[in-house]
Amino acid sequence: MKAIRVASVRHTHPDVAARQCRLRVGPEAPAMLLVFCGGKHDPVAMLAALRAEFGPVPIHGGSAAGVIGREGCGYGGFELGVLAIMDPGLVPRAVLTEALRRDEVAAGAELGAAVGAIASPDAAVMLLFDSVASRAPPLLHFASSIVEGFHDGFGNTPLQLFGGGLLTDMNLTGGWVFAGDRVLKHAAVALVFPPGVAVETVIMHGCRPISSFMEITRIQGAEVFELDGEPALTVIERMLGLPPGGVRGQELSLTVTLGQKLGDPYAPYQEGDYVNRLILRATPEAGSVTLFEPDFALGAQVQIMSRDNSLMLDSVRRGVAAMNAGLVGTDPLFALYIDCAGRASARSGAAIEEAELVTQGFAPEVPLLGFYSGVEVAQVGGGIGRSLDWTGVLAVLRRR
Template sequence: MRVGVGYSDNPDSAAAGAQAVRQALDQAGLDGCDLVLLFSTSRHDPQALRRAVAAAAGPRARIAGGWAVGALTNWDLGYAGDQVGLAVFRFDTTACDIVAEGDLAQGEEPVGRRIGEALAEAGVAADSPVLLLYDTVDRTRGAMRMLMATPLLAGIESALGGLPDVVGAGLAGDMLGTPGWQWTGDGLAERQALALLFSGGVRMDSVIMHGCQPCTGYYTVTRADAQTILEIDGRPALDVIGDIFAGAIAPEDYGFFLTLGVNMGDRWGDFDESAYVNRMCLKVDHKRGGLVMFEPDMVAGTRFQIMHRSLNLDYIAPRIEGLFRKLEGRRPVFALYIDCAGRAAGFAGIDAEDAAEVQRVVGDRVPLLGLYTGVEVGAVLGRPRALDWTGVFCLFSV
């Protein structure tokens, strides 16, 4: 398995696609490839970009991916502009099956079940590396609605009787809720979910990186409706959060800022970042006094803490280095960084880019491709879960 990565911020979609593919092929020493993993912002014409990538990658290449808020490689990083990032793959004894299903707008769980059934037919095992990519934006009913990973994963699990080694990304081409496009292997579609199943001796090790720590004790959700938390400890959710912040932060600013952490490990043990599922507030529901979250899993009975975001990036290097140490003689061939767009310095209002620290730590040891996402999927205590305000670093080896 040989991999190369490429990047362009050329506003011309055809030129950007050709430039990025040439860069990736040159890095890998290839004249063509079997698979292109492609991400671009919503500024690009998806058809023109696909045509250019296909022409440069060669007749065997399948193209999979979709829109993202931004992209990065070992040497380039950008978001909210004209970024294109991609990886080219040449398979020898290894392989990759692509499953594409939709329409997500009709229900995430049924789509997940169909993906699970297709993965079963393709021979998925408990330790099979699976990359899940899905559209997060639905405007078919007028106002924007978030498509969610939690029911999508539940559907996959129901079909398989368990979940394989899944990492993934909820795709969004910008921060404005523009309906997105996906490249599905052999075509172009909207409101899709894709699963890429790697086989033939490919292993994927991954680690989640929140950079968050709890700053309060535990609270309990006592009433919720779908993704909206209505009551906390028997009181309106907005009242409880308002008392905690003591007026320092207005409810209008909770969206994309307020982060709740659910500890899946020992509630009273030492803090363990890898045991937390972070949930970010999307907006507030003033009429009902509720918090609208990115996922619908904070149901009545869920215990959580308010999380504080760290501005110090020294937690990143040890976690990435830990994956390289786990290789045990295997050869690393590709690294993928799935990064919440809200963590980007330009959106978070900070100076340091967490993705730049990832670039520094990886160096030139392995080709690196990254994308900025709406939602991340990674393993918490061995179980794939939807995550917010998280970076998921994945290291593929043979």
């Protein structure tokens, strides 16, 4: 019996979608389900449908802006992806917090401390969380704050942290979490895999530095006002050859990010060494740019990073090839592709779906499931887990 089975389908009715997944998984009883569900489905109805088909097994996961499977990729809102863990010896222990609404750093610390109490050294831990704090006004649960708190609570023990933020759609209008037998808002779940399971990740974004290192000399939250003592927007416009004051609104979002390189700043370029932050908007009156996350600090050394679709696609091809090569001589269990929703062709304008390069190029013998996320989490530069933007994280769970 295969230890892991996957299915991905698309149907408007939860009962039919769950039944189709059940037929593809097979009649044997799974020990746990990892589920990602399009945001147009009613989560309570979907949870009931899955439990009707699969029985009273724990179900973890949540909403997704889209689902990625061998059968195809979709983000219309009615997708359902199921990963069934058939071997009880591979089932992770689940730890939960419902405190994101109150304080994201504190909630992360609560979760990290609980994980630290049960995790083996260098444990593989999958972190999944509701990305949307409020629809009106539009507010996010900052992933960087959750991850920062998690590490504070967990401590300095080695850890293999990966995961992502859950959305209902690409407009960031909602999110929710499957937590065993419940559907929750403002929650995060950590799945702590047994000691015999490890995870390998490859980070794929394709953003490349087009500037030297610059110091953030004025910042407030996520709004960067100055780089090297000059208005941040002026510096970026000059680097891109744009006329001063010519950038309005969100025009920078599809062309550049701000990147922070971790580790040796003089080491050769490796995209897995960078944390990139999307630029949400420019404010010419203040000369500032606002980032997707508020974790860059005063004094941080950053670079302007070029972002385009050809770099993104080349990055995926290289990353998949590297992961395939790294699997030789190992015992992989399954792969999870956590893909920024902005990288889908409907958002990025890419001629092809970059996720299809993963499903078509990654080792066909390894069960694969993926979802479109709000934020991605992975180990950066060989260090601790960090939240990422505009990134695809290919994570392969394997036996140690």
